[in-house]
Amino acid sequence: MTQPLTLIGNEGSPYSRKLRAVLRYRRIAHVWVVGNGPEYVAPPPVPVQVIPVLVWHDATGAMREAAVDSTPLIARLEREYAQRSLLPPDxxxxxxxxxxxxxxxxxxxxxxxxxxxxxxxxxxxxxxxxxxxxxxxxxxxxxxxxxxxxxxxxxxxxxxxxxxxxxxxxxxxxxxxxxxxxxxxxxxxxxxxxxxxxxxxxxxxxxxxxxxxxxxxxxxxxxxxxxxxxxxxxxxxxxxxxxxxxxxxxxxxxxxxxxxxxxxxxxxxxxxxxxxxxxxxxxxxxxxxxxxxxxxxxxxxxxxxxxxxxxxxxxxxxxxxxxxxxxxxxxxxxxxxxxxxx
Ligand SMILES: N[C@@H](CCC(=O)N[C@@H](CS)C(=O)NCC(=O)O)C(=O)O
The missing domain is CATH 1.20.1050.10 (Glutathione S-transferase Yfyf (Class Pi); Chain A, domain 2)
Structure with missing residues (x-):
């Protein structure tokens, strides 16, 4: 079974809210984790310390890869998921x-x-x-x-x-x-x-x-x-x-x-x-x-x-x-x- 993505962010971060809304609209299975909140577990290293962080998991559920930056992340999600695209066809x-x-x-x-x-x-x-x-x-x-x-x-x-x-x-x-x-x-x-x-x-x-x-x-x-x-x-x-x-x-x-x-x-x-x-x-x-x-x-x-x-x-x-x-x-x-x- 494909593991849901983990989205690490917080309510006060506009980019976290942007990416969470995209995942919801696109019906991409994900789990929301508040960065540094009680439920937070550090993800694999990312190049810049910002939120949101999007995490991919392996088949066992372990964190495999993490990435930041909402715009390229949205572009990557477009490549990985077909449904409910955000890209106008023209x-x-x-x-x-x-x-x-x-x-x-x-x-x-x-x-x-x-x-x-x-x-x-x-x-x-x-x-x-x-x-x-x-x-x-x-x-x-x-x-x-x-x-x-x-x-x-x-x-x-x-x-x-x-x-x-x-x-x-x-x-x-x-x-x-x-x-x-x-x-x-x-x-x-x-x-x-x-x-x-x-x-x-x-x-x-x-x-x-x-x-x-x-x-x-x-x-x-x-x-x-x-x-x-x-x-x-x-x-x-x-x-x-x-x-x-x-x-x-x-x-x-x-x-x-x-x-x-x-x-x-x-x-x-x-x-x-x-x-x-x-x-x-x-x-x-x-x-x-x-x-x-x-x-x-x-x-x-x-x-x-x-x-x-x-x-x-x-x-x-x-x-x-x-x-x-x-x-x-x-x-x-x-x-x-x-x-x-x-
Ligand atoms: N270009 C990034 C910007 C992310 C960003 O700047 N996030 C802010 C929070 S909204 C952050 O984590 N800043 C680091 C800090 O304040 O230490 C994106 O689109 O995701």
Whole structure:
């Protein structure tokens, strides 16, 4: 019998929630283990100490292999399991889904980090509640030690990922625009690429689990301004019962019309950052600065996001000439078209 996978993560981790929701929707048998919780057993070594960790078992049930990084993990699951795919069959739409997934993972996570660690009410809640979520019975003294250490560490990371007094207004405006766009989209259909979820939906979903339902500042805002998005986020948690068929995917023209504002948002924020980050990295810089939606963005240079840019470019380069030409025309003026340049 095939052994269920083990997913190690926690409720406060957007990427853990993303991957768990994918496993549930795809009906891939798995066991959920809270990292460092009472039930936790260390997995085989992984290259980077992050969650979620996905573990494969041998026929005896012993842990055989562990891997991290939700986007390549989702791609691997697509290769290993056929049912209930997250990849739109049109390669152009699949590219747009990958772009939205990446924007969720790498840019919207900045909204999450900002609301969590930039204001007193958010910090006060998160630094303790994240530990209680790992073990609700944690002794009070241990809880306080964790809260102090973890909160200080995360607040110290704010500037590194771009959350500062100078960027606060940009982050908050970006979050509100995203809520507004998703709220309008949900008046028309149930998921971004049709009547079934794609990888792009789950990229946004992961961050929204925190923004809409954990961090007090961003959650109150979402309740006021985007109640459909709050409900959608809760619904995406477990889509194991969702009925799927291939007719539910939208064609590329329809996707383009309804996702136009979101693509322009991505092209005005995440894409300029990706390019500036890659350039700063190539020049050996430590910090990157660039224009984002009319404001000045500043954060540390990240090697990982150079990989993200290269992966998107490689996916665009793998399209056939007609599809790439269609996409270049479709993305013209959005700011995303530079991803098609070699
Ligand atoms: N690109 C990774 C990101 C994973 C990640 O950054 N996870 C966070 C928790 S949400 C983490 O484990 N950070 C390590 C730390 O805070 O020490 C993915 O998509 O899975």
């Amino acid at each position: 390669p152009v739409v699949a590219f747009l889904s990958a772009l939205v997934e990446d924007y969720g993972d790498e840019w919207c996570t900045k909204f999450m980090f900002h609301y969590r660690w930039a204001d007193a009410a958010g910090i006060d809640w998160a630094r303790r509640q994240l530990m209680r979520q790992i073990d609700p019975a944690v002794p009070a003294a241990q809880l306080e030690r964790f809260a102090q250490w973890f909160g200080d560490r995360q607040i110290g990371r704010r500037e590194i990922v771009g959350s500062s007094d100078a960027t606060a207004a940009m982050l908050e405006a970006g979050y509100r625009r995203l809520l507004g766009m998703l709220e309008s989209l949900l008046e028309q259909r149930r998921f971004l690429f049709g009547e079934r979820p794609a990888a792009g939906d789950f990229g946004l979903y992961g961050q929204l689990t925190q923004l809409c339902a954990f961090d007090p500042g961003s959650a109150r805002l979402a309740e006021r301004e985007a109640p459909r998005v709050v409900a959608w986020t809760a619904r995406c948690e477990d889509l194991s019962g969702w009925r799927v068929d291939d007719a539910q995917w939208l064609d590329r023209d329809t996707v383009l019309v309804t996702l136009g504002p979101l693509l322009a948002e991505i092209g005005g924020s995440y894409v300029p950052f990706l390019l500036a980050n890659a350039q700063a990295r190539a020049e050996g810089g430590e910090w990157v600065e660039c224009a984002v939606q009319g404001g000045r963005w500043r954060q540390k240079v990240f090697a990982y996001q150079v990989k993200c840019l290269n992966a998107l470019r490689a996916q665009a380069a793998a399209l056939d000439d007609d599809d790439r030409a269609w996409l270049a025309q479709a993305l013209r003026g959005s700011g995303c078209e530079v991803l098609l340049a070699p």
